[in-house]
Amino acid sequence: xxxxxxxxxxxxxxxxxxxxxxxxxxxxxxxxxxxxxxxxxxxxxxxxxxxxxxxxxxxxxxxxxxxxxxxxxxxxxxxxxxxxxxxxxxxxxxxxxxxxxxxxxxxxxxxxxxxxxxxxxxxxxxxxxxxxxxxxxxxxxxxxxxxxxxxxxxxxxxxxxxxxxxxxxxxxxxxxxxxxxxxxxxxxxxxxxxxxxxxxxxxxxxxxxxxxxxxxxxxxxxxxxxxxxxxxxxxxxxxxxxxxxxxxxxxxxxxxxxxxxxxxxx
Amino acid sequence: xxxxxxxxxxxxxxxxxxxxxxxxxxxxxxxxxxxxxxxxxxxxxxxxxxxxxxxxxxxxxxxxxxxxxxxxxxxxxxxxxxxxxxxxxxxxxxxxxxxxxxxxxxxxxxxxxxxxxxxxxxxxxxxxxxxxxxxxxxxxxxxxxxxxxxxxxxxxxxxxxxxxxxxxxxxxxxxxxxxxxxxxxxxxxxxxxxxxxxxxxxxxxxxxxxxxxxxxxxxxxxxxxxxxxxxxxxxxxxxxxxxxxxxxxxxxxxxxxxxxxxxxxxxxxxxxxxxxxxxxxxxxxxxxxxxxxxxxxxxxxxxxxxxxxxxxx
Numbered sequence: 001x002x003x004x005x006x007x008x009x010x011x012x013x014x015x016x017x018x019x020x021x022x023x024x025x026x027x028x029x030x031x032x033x034x035x036x037x038x039x040x041x042x043x044x045x046x047x048x049x050x051x052x053x054x055x056x057x058x059x060x061x062x063x064x065x066x067x068x069x070x071x072x073x074x075x076x077x078x079x080x081x082x083x084x085x086x087x088x089x090x091x092x093x094x095x096x097x098x099x100x101x102x103x104x105x106x107x108x109x110x111x112x113x114x115x116x117x118x119x120x121x122x123x124x125x126x127x128x129x130x131x132x133x134x135x136x137x138x139x140x141x142x143x144x145x146x147x148x149x150x151x152x153x154x155x156x157x158x159x160x161x162x163x164x165x166x167x168x169x170x171x172x173x174x175x176x177x178x179x180x181x182x183x184x185x186x187x188x189x190x191x192x193x194x195x196x197x198x199x200x201x202x203x204x205x206x207x208x209x210x211x212x213x214x215x216x217x218x219x220x221x222x223x224x225x226x227x228x229x230x231x232x233x234x235x236x237x238x239x240x241x242x243x244x245x246x247x248x249x250x251x252x253x254x255x256x257x258x259x260x261x262x263x264x265x266x
Numbered sequence: 267x268x269x270x271x272x273x274x275x276x277x278x279x280x281x282x283x284x285x286x287x288x289x290x291x292x293x294x295x296x297x298x299x300x301x302x303x304x305x306x307x308x309x310x311x312x313x314x315x316x317x318x319x320x321x322x323x324x325x326x327x328x329x330x331x332x333x334x335x336x337x338x339x340x341x342x343x344x345x346x347x348x349x350x351x352x353x354x355x356x357x358x359x360x361x362x363x364x365x366x367x368x369x370x371x372x373x374x375x376x377x378x379x380x381x382x383x384x385x386x387x388x389x390x391x392x393x394x395x396x397x398x399x400x401x402x403x404x405x406x407x408x409x410x411x412x413x414x415x416x417x418x419x420x421x422x423x424x425x426x427x428x429x430x431x432x433x434x435x436x437x438x439x440x441x442x443x444x445x446x447x448x449x450x451x452x453x454x455x456x457x458x459x460x461x462x463x464x465x466x467x468x469x470x471x472x473x474x475x476x477x478x479x480x481x482x483x484x485x486x487x488x489x490x491x492x493x494x495x496x497x498x499x500x501x502x503x504x505x506x507x508x509x510x511x512x513x514x515x516x517x518x519x520x521x522x523x524x525x526x527x528x529x530x531x532x533x534x535x536x537x538x539x540x541x542x543x544x545x546x547x548x549x550x551x552x553x554x555x556x557x558x559x560x561x562x563x564x565x566x567x568x569x570x571x572x573x574x575x576x577x578x579x
Contacts, residue, residue, distance in 0.1 A: 178504035181497065185489055214275055214507035215487045221279055235282040248281035
């Protein structure tokens with residue numbers, strides 16, 4: 001019996017922590033245009049308090065998770081039941097009033113409109129929280145000795161989570177490289193410096209720092225000067241750890257291109 | 267790091283990747299090229315117009331019999347006031363004028379505040395590069411503008427065409443149907459893959475230098491441009507840089523030209539609208555052209571946009 005009662009505690013804690021992290025990340029990137037549209041229930045409150053509302057919710061979740069993990073105090077147990085029961089009500093209300101908004105449970109991944117599955121998930125979580133109220137041990141003890149019922153809980157939640165499909169979709173249908181935000185300039189520069197092309201031509205350069213750098217489509221270009229004051233340009237492909245690197249030397253006089261041209265792959 | 271020479275970037279990139287470096291300018295296969303001529307009117311008669319160009323030269327140009335002019339409303343070319351700044355579409359190597367726009371301005375930005383009861387004074391945020399701008403919406407135009415701007419309130423986008431008069435900008439015509447979302451909530455591009463050519467709407471802006479040929483492009487890396495609002499567009503655009511050559515094709519007039527990217531089009535990227543100049547374009551502004559480039563591609567300034575396709579020049 002004890003196993004049944006405390007079996008779902010680790011799952012509840014994990015869900016609460018995940019929810020906290022996802023919400024904080026969403027708010028952190030939140031000044032980004034479009035992101036606020038994915039805030040979920042926060043769209044029900046006035047615009048200027050949307051981000052604070054989300055943060056308060058995240059803080060509440062974190063407090064509940066910590067309480068469940070460390071203590072057996074009924075305040076946190078019943079608080080969790082109340083939290084998920086309230087979430088169910090909020091999602092029902094959201095579905096009624098803003099059918100276009102996502103549930104926002106896990107930040108921007110939960111941008112799909114609220115469906116029966118999202119609501120079913122909060123109902124299931126409410127049930128799990130209710131069962132866990134009478135668990136005799138704190139969360140960390142239950143986590144140390146997990147039971148097979150935990151696997152059942154995970155399977156139920158996975159089946160009820162539309163976010164998993166969204167994540168798979170994101171992995172499968174990645175935007176083409178030229179439409180994705182590229183790695184930082186310094187990262188690409190260090191990849192360039194790890195390449196064989198760089199080592200072969202490093203000695204010709206007057207300075208180790210590029211005087212210009214820009215990105216076009218899936219390439220980042222670094223322009224250097226060599227000792228003859230010609231331009232040495234390296235093009236680094238933006239995907240892969242050991243990307244293709246090409247280089248050319250263009251004489252400074254006139255704009256007639258390609259006086260000398262070499263192409264090398266790392 | 268700045269842009270030591272953005273012209274140079276094109277040459278260097280072409281050399282590194284072993285491709286041909288494109289040449290800015292119209293596609294020679296488009297028939298008779300259009301030329302945009304900019305200047306200040308010194309004298310005008312029904313058949314001749316004398317202007318002072320930005321370089322200080324005086325030029326006398328022939329006005330074609332079918333030519334029309336716009337100065338807040340359609341007027342006869344001979345009715346243009348002396349001293350007006352004109353942009354003209356010219357044929358025959360820039361000698362024969364067929365369309366004149368006088369003192370035309372375009373006001374694009376996010377509404378910050380609206381004041382007034384009859385004539386409205388609207389303060390706009392025109393983006394990090396262009397600062398704030400105050401425009402007057404005269405009472406007779408306010409109905410027409412508000413029909414196309416249903417959310418006429420702070421935080422929403424505004425785009426209108428008007429005239430400069432006595433140092434003030436008057437908004438007279440709506441340049442678009444206002445997108446229904448707040449300026450900072452641009453919808454993400456829909457995932458369309460393997461699109462052969464990127465299509466959308468091309469608009470113009472008067473924030474370029476006189477006679478400059480170029481475009482502002484929304485999809486630039488933020489770190490490269492120093493613009494925290496770049497890289498937003500609902501059109502699924504590829505990343506380019508200042509200095510890249512953009513091949514812009516006006517689908518309506520069947521003209522194309524290679525236009526260099528000269529500025530960050532972060533305001534244009536916020537508009538997820540369509541152009542209905544000919545047919546209905548896909549959503550999203552793919553380039554904001556300088557007036558001269560826009561006119562040379564066959565665009566009509568007063569209409570505000572044309573359906574466009576872009577490729578890399």
